Amino acid sequence: MTSSLDPPAGILREVVALALREDLGLLGDLTSLAVIPEEAEGTARFVARSDGVLAGTAAATEVFRQLDSDVVVAWTAADGAELTPGVGFGSVSGPLRSLLGGERSALNLIQHCSGIATLTRRYVRATGGRAQIRDTRKTLPGLRALEKAAVRAGGGFNHRECLSDAVLIKDNHLVHHDLPSAVARARAQWPGRVVEVECDTLDQVRQAVEVAADLILLDNMTPEQVREARAIAGPDAALEVSGGVGLDTVAAYAEAGATYISVGAITHSAPALDIGLDLD
Amino acid sequence: MTSSLDPPAGILREVVALALREDLGLLGDLTSLAVIPEEAEGTARFVARSDGVLAGTAAATEVFRQLDSDVVVAWTAADGAELTPGVGFGSVSGPLRSLLGGERSALNLIQHCSGIATLTRRYVRATGGRAQIRDTRKTLPGLRALEKAAVRAGGGFNHRECLSDAVLIKDNHLVHHDLPSAVARARAQWPGRVVEVECDTLDQVRQAVEVAADLILLDNMTPEQVREARAIAGPDAALEVSGGVGLDTVAAYAEAGATYISVGAITHSAPALDIGLDLD
Amino acid sequence: MTSSLDPPAGILREVVALALREDLGLLGDLTSLAVIPEEAEGTARFVARSDGVLAGTAAATEVFRQLDSDVVVAWTAADGAELTPGVGFGSVSGPLRSLLGGERSALNLIQHCSGIATLTRRYVRATGGRAQIRDTRKTLPGLRALEKAAVRAGGGFNHRECLSDAVLIKDNHLVHHDLPSAVARARAQWPGRVVEVECDTLDQVRQAVEVAADLILLDNMTPEQVREARAIAGPDAALEVSGGVGLDTVAAYAEAGATYISVGAITHSAPALDIGLDLD
Amino acid sequence: MTSSLDPPAGILREVVALALREDLGLLGDLTSLAVIPEEAEGTARFVARSDGVLAGTAAATEVFRQLDSDVVVAWTAADGAELTPGVGFGSVSGPLRSLLGGERSALNLIQHCSGIATLTRRYVRATGGRAQIRDTRKTLPGLRALEKAAVRAGGGFNHRECLSDAVLIKDNHLVHHDLPSAVARARAQWPGRVVEVECDTLDQVRQAVEVAADLILLDNMTPEQVREARAIAGPDAALEVSGGVGLDTVAAYAEAGATYISVGAITHSAPALDIGLDLD
Amino acid sequence: MTSSLDPPAGILREVVALALREDLGLLGDLTSLAVIPEEAEGTARFVARSDGVLAGTAAATEVFRQLDSDVVVAWTAADGAELTPGVGFGSVSGPLRSLLGGERSALNLIQHCSGIATLTRRYVRATGGRAQIRDTRKTLPGLRALEKAAVRAGGGFNHRECLSDAVLIKDNHLVHHDLPSAVARARAQWPGRVVEVECDTLDQVRQAVEVAADLILLDNMTPEQVREARAIAGPDAALEVSGGVGLDTVAAYAEAGATYISVGAITHSAPALDIGLDLD
């Protein structure tokens, strides 16, 4: 079964293979091979060491699946669940060498994803439900699918997958065409796709409304400016706030009328969530 | 020429190919293709938006090299340099579509690496030169080589590359053998390699000293305990402090006698450094 | 410079590497190695053997680039150009062994892409400009980016890149939710994305209009039904006709009020365009 | 068990991974994730919508295997079987999200392969058993193994796998050496391999016979010329007819004495066979 | 220019990328980075330390090309040349770090290939030109193309590329069909390909002659038996001797009438040729 919080299986396989190649090197886990008997078995529990939101369990499962088919992974919480410090939420059982050999790779993945889910949830909470938190393309190479899945686990929503699924006209794109002409060109060339327009000024908002942009991105505006943009655009327009939004200001933007608030920090600056794998 | 701050060229090529595959999708950059004329040229400057330490320039260069051989990338600062907000440190010139198409991938890489270098440097500074900051294996899948290079750019040092280059005996490894026997086994099986021993107590430190461990990892100890460990181990022993060290406590650990202080946070929780690519 | 008719460079590199790996095997081109002197040089011209539309030049260029950097490729026509039988539109010059070794791979790519562009253009022409021809996800594994670029070269437009860039609710999706509820769920989970709804009946069209679907896909309808759907949906609704549209009926659908007509055949059933590479 | 109509398993895995990576993107199947409950199960049947010959079942099986190990794929017909419109020949059962998520990839593969098998069989039938139909190297990048397997399913035979398994001397190879000398060189350098010679004239056929070429390729000849070539070469010579052979002329060539008739169109221009996956 | 002694360029790229990934690890060449100044330049010469035959220069060139485009590689001898101990046959110039970083990878490749070429040449010489030495499929994973190219450099010839380019019926294949029936089946299924038959007895040779096998493999026969086989098969039959042929017996087999003598040892057991890279 595929959860809507999971990245595609093929991507998981590639990312985990990369992680294990990096971490096991050419010789494998020297320490376990030397001091753990080959036949030793064990069980270890995933335990949160601080509050947070779980994400990345599918990746952790895949680590042990690739490493040793004799390892059994079981989860008692799913991605998106709130974690309580000291409480276990999953376990791995099997050959001890494999548990220790995969520990770091599994934790690196689950801590990173949970860190993103946790920060996302804090933003989501801060909006009080008045706006939706969205991610950006500010993700790490090879990890975008996992990071965007983690955003969903945190209660956020996914913005553009990549440069080829929607149009987003920014100031840099307006060197050779003005906003209306740029929108017209984008629509002509890529019909049937979302055309979003980044606006730095209320004047641009007016232009964007006039050309009926599908989404209006309000870049680096104050909550007050957002309020004015909302007034200009009307209650049904999709307004996305972006740039310089922090946990302290996100509520103000939500109240000011943002439909979406996109936050790069939830992917590029989320600290890892502290999670351990405790051997029984 | 290869800087000691660069990751191996082959890894850079793989990581960047992955980043571009993710970001360009199957159709490419819809927006630029629609609103930027094919023959338009431009120049953009990399500019720091906050204080920090530069890292990841080789990765950014590789982005544009893979995207379009007509783009020229030039750096006026090298990895490891201190960045001043508002001051440019590099530029890209060439077909405007390519500049915009590679912008996000290049920034994602350089911001992540510079974020790591910046946080590393803060730790390095905080030690006042009395101890060395080291990274850990707490890195992101596929990015370890880049992240470890960024740590070096920040003035830190690299711990184990992976599980197969050195032995590190932790508490989980002592289920079937006591510490001296584990060390003996590791030395017997992997002669000529560094054997590091994680100690949770001063008693274990004494055991580690007795078996002449090459490195002693003091896990989750207070500065006071580190001081005692130093007294036990003698002035020449290599003591590595790890676990729960923050910017506020790192100086105390350095003073207490740590040779190395390893900090997972510099790789797994460094916020991206705010860097922009400003079109002229 | 990147043409909007080119697939992303990274994909081209992967596809061409695959093609050459298949065609050169482990020993290379036995025949050329045996009967062509190593130092022999030559020039060959790409010549159309029948009418058609050119596409895939970037792929052909990449074949020779990967094979031998001494080969010079030059085009006198660009993707999208109409080809005249017997008239050359490009040339390759350099070591004869490399020209012959890459010939088949280059031709396979350019013939396939030009075949798609040619069939697309025939559909485009047949609509008389009253509707836009769009492709589908009915593409061949590994070749989607090239095939969608070829559709653009033919004057067509690209529909969804893949399953993850837009929502398209078909009859199979309505097992557990009715149409309005399905649309609501899709919008709730993936806000800010295009939601297209496939309608098999005019009743469904009414429902789709009520929920303000971004696009309405009219599946296997007659031109007459399309006309009624247009009447129901109003002049501004985006109506996409799909299913069983041939060159003989496409005009009728365009006249009946289709905004887009999507045709699987232009990718999955376009015969290769007959193109030769004639040695001078 | 490996059927002689299957491509090697490793190639199937690579092709299918590529197909799924393309079609699922970074987020997966948005529509199914939104409107199909995670626990919903279903069964769908592969049904031909027109007459044809089945091929590509192994590829379709691999799609669902990679996507979700809970999906069960069962076939009631094997590659090479004649399909009847409206009659099912296989089924997939399991999580509905996975059935819908893999549908397009599986159909793209099976429709393409069956299209090739179908067109091949038509050529095979048209020869009335008097000659064998062979494929060429005119295949699509990455798909050669699947396409050549589909040709076998259609009753055709495989010509050269690639440039490195046999020698085929064409007119372009005779710039520096005449035909006898070219054959001699090829035999000297690659002893123990098939040396085939392309002949454009009966004179060349005589030369080829004189040097005892293993195979003689009659390029773009009329049936009458083929008859003369047969007279020249004798009843036991292997004569391959190639170039401009259509379904309307293939019988004439077979009657004229061709041993093999190689047809590029069966791989490069076979329309997809119309096959559906109908949900129960 | 492509020499007939080179493996295909794409394979070289893959093999060398693999070699460098293994040897540079995640951090690169620690030693050079620490003790060689970044700007230091140098020149080093490839020098044979014992007699032998050169092969693998293209692979060595590719090592430095991938590592650092500033390194210039020049050869004064080509693959196939006889090497004299102490005499240089090529040089690399450029950044010293890159010369040292690539040294081992380049030498590993060139020593292995030259080892194969050298042993092959010894066998070739031993036959006195009365038979041809051929390789087998007894090659190392990933290196077959390079090893077969090295055999050619040594004056040997390439047998089957892989299982899919020719038929070779061995005793294990005769469990369900006798020799004539097996040959008939192979010819029916794979027409136009070489069908070789392994014979353990002279009786089998007679059968093989009767069915006109293209090649007859005499397995583990004595020179005397080979002589009898030749008498049976006639002067024009292609007889391949295989199994237990050493440098001491190869001449006897050649004299006895072998057309080809295939020797697994030239690929699976050739010692590396001692070659150094001496810094000026």
Added chain:
Amino acid sequence: MTSSLDPPAGILREVVALALREDLGLLGDLTSLAVIPEEAEGTARFVARSDGVLAGTAAATEVFRQLDSDVVVAWTAADGAELTPGVGFGSVSGPLRSLLGGERSALNLIQHCSGIATLTRRYVRATGGRAQIRDTRKTLPGLRALEKAAVRAGGGFNHRECLSDAVLIKDNHLVHHDLPSAVARARAQWPGRVVEVECDTLDQVRQAVEVAADLILLDNMTPEQVREARAIAGPDAALEVSGGVGLDTVAAYAEAGATYISVGAITHSAPALDIGLDLD
């Protein structure tokens, strides 16, 4: 369960996929497909044809796992075991086509690895336990992990995994810094790692002792010189002998006081061990 004699699972998967891709080509095993019935089953036994040490069983298992999940592989001896000619040590059972299709790939791997283990063991035996035999970086591209595992199976020990896990200062590194300064630089830049120093003279040995190098590599010295080096370095110093050590001289070096003797030949020049796969 993971044996300390196995390479990491991910590497095995990659190497075996490469081997099968090479050997099966695009069409598969023509011979088996033609002459072995699809439903035929069989059992074959791995049998040594000469004395030696077993290695590479995990790789052989992986060959059949990738080829056909219906094949059962069972071993009665483990890596490191002594093999007796004519005695079986493992078997494969299942579809006969798959047994024959994987035979060569499995044997190539197991023969190569066992050849290395066998030669290693001979060196190990020759030392009489007075020194340890170590491998070098003189391995084949893509096979280092398997070859180093085979060395362990033979009773040898692994030296550096790659250039990035330890420092080894050779004469080429001393162009810009003298030995003490080079050691100091290496320690400063890569603290906590082994620093080994290659010495060509006893004078250099004295310098290396003075700077307390972790390992001293005695390059191309006579046993007598090694004895003097031991006297200089003291009984506890780790001395590694390298260069020109053969089976005839290794005992003398061991007696002379070598701690380790590293032998390139055990990986780069070990002849394949003769092992067969005999069909029951």
